Amino acid sequence: MTVSVLVVDDSGFFRKRLTEILNASGNIRVVGAASNGREGVELAEKLRPDVITMDYEMPVMNGIAAVKEIMQRCPAPVLMFSSLTYEGARVTLDALEAGAVDFLPKNFEDIARDGSELQRILRERILDVARSQPRAERGAAAPTVGRKPSPTTTDRPAPARDARQPQPDSRSTRPEPPARPARRRTPSRHYNVVGIGTSTGGPIALQKVLVDLPANFPAPLVLVQHMPGSFTPAFAERLNKLCRIQVRQAEDGDMLRPGLALLAPGGKQMMIENRGGQGRVRILPGDERLNYKPSVDVTFGSLARSFPGKTLGIILTGMGADGKEGCRMMKQSGSVIWSQDEKTSVIYGMPMAVAKAGLSDEVLPLDEIGPRLVEGVS
Template sequence: MRIRVLVVDDSGFFRRRLTELINGDSRLEVVGTASNGQEAIDQVRALKPDVITMDYEMPVMDGITAVRQIQQIRPTPVLMFSSLTYEGARVTLDALEAGAVDYLPKNFEDISRHAEELQKILCERIVVVSRSGPRRRPVPVSGSVVTPDERAAATPAPVSASNTAAAARRSSPRGVQLVIIGASTGGPMALQQVLTALPANFPLPIVLVQHMPGTFTKAFAERLNRICQIGIAEAVDGDVLKPGHAYLAPGGKQMLLEGRPVMRVRVVDGDERLNYKPSLDVTFGSASRDLGGKVLGVVLTGMGSDGRDGARLLKAQGASIWAQDEASSVIYGMPMAVAKAGLVDEVLSLEKVAPRLCEEFS
């Protein structure tokens, strides 16, 4: 059975172009189009699509409002189209918080200059989005600091028996000096949920690797810094890692870690042949050289297997690896890869990651 897609955009040309590309894949079928958010809501009710592609700026009702209402009426995976600008990043993060699963550049030349490759990337992303797990209500971002009441309201209640097997084989990461957290699809809101739950006096530095374009990471770091109690910034080459602070790898770059004489960040261009910039494998691998068993690696939701090879290097040096469970992952790819490779010490639902970090280190 084909995946049924609803295309939403105020540009007739863009709707036609998307429809051509999507219908050119035998796995997919465009079942309807809409020119604004209100039409999209009406079409969702009538057509019950499997996936929605959504523009942001439209008349009558914008894309973010539409996404939010659709998730209330009939939760449906949404792929947003975004401009690769600082303002586009802010809008896209709002859309992800509203319930969108993933995003792509609206300027197709930012994806690929070749029609066949463009169609492959677009259609594969739609297929992946169609398989996404349950959308979870993120922590609010309305204020400069998240209150305990807001956090309690935004965090799902713990599942009492979901981690019984993992709990039985916990390996306490003694001597850890650094936490590295990596994610891809679904990661921005997962990271937001974890980081907003950490206290200002969290005793370790944290390094964050999120697959994102270079124009997005600065806006994402600023957003997190505004709503979290720990300090968060986009990493700069030479940053010395401090407790109670998190450092987000810049998009389009690779982030390396040094442990001598102090822990610091190195930001480099990296090899163009690598699929991900930043790559969790690269950051994990660099940490294994100087820090080894002093690292706790945490692999969250995301498609692909980035992090598996780096986790293997860390494990060889005595490090501990935690992974998000399938039930709470938007895309169970990256955490599944490390779990299937036998590299995981503990499997956790998303809502339990921050409490476990606090339990272990605070």
């Protein structure tokens, strides 16, 4: 079974190169190409591709405007291509808020060292994005929009084999979801720290959770979002403007304090130490042996050691299984774990891994997590 892709980019060279790479993969086929956003919207309606790749700077209609129209008229998973700059990060975050699922650097040299690695990364990301749910098909309040079969496929793709973890199947062939824990509510209690880990779909999910918190939220928060180092400063700045709590990128030596959320810097690892009952941040270089920089497992593992039984860990939407082992360590120390439910997750990978391992004390829709934090943390 083949995943159909629409490429939207004003660069003829980029359209040609991306088409060559994707068509060479065997299970992905580019079914159309557009040179501007308006043409991209029209072809999206006509072709109904499984995935759309989208540039930002284009004539007639830019990428963000195109994503917004696509989400209104014919929702489909969108993968943005962006520059790894501060301004590129701001634009990409706007695109994610408009409905895009994920992003990749547009400069192929930023993605991979050689052609074979580049093809593997692009193929895996396209297949992962194809399994996601477009914005208009997620959440209880969102309308469900039917999608016609792609001209090149009569079914959705089966999951690619991923060494990181087993992935859920596509929506049309997805098996029955694993039995989830009873919706019991953990009683309100004091936590020394709240840790939140996420990946694909995480920027918008984190925003939805954090905007519900009051300025006097009684616990410190540490945030781990899989994101390049050039993106995390802009992301922290964006969250800080939107939220009543304070949000900023963590620095080595930062002290944890109530009402402050510290975001792990991209490309590095964040650990939390206990210095006489006071939490302190340690920022370490990214270990090349680890797939994720920052890694939820690394940060949550340090929380399990530093504040055993006194931490609330939350796993939100994301690909892979990062966070499962960190949650296991936290759970073994007596701490509490929440995970996002399948219906509201863009990619039900990370929260599924935690729930299937029996580590979740509560499985919650995204819209309930913020209010539960307000009522459940004292």
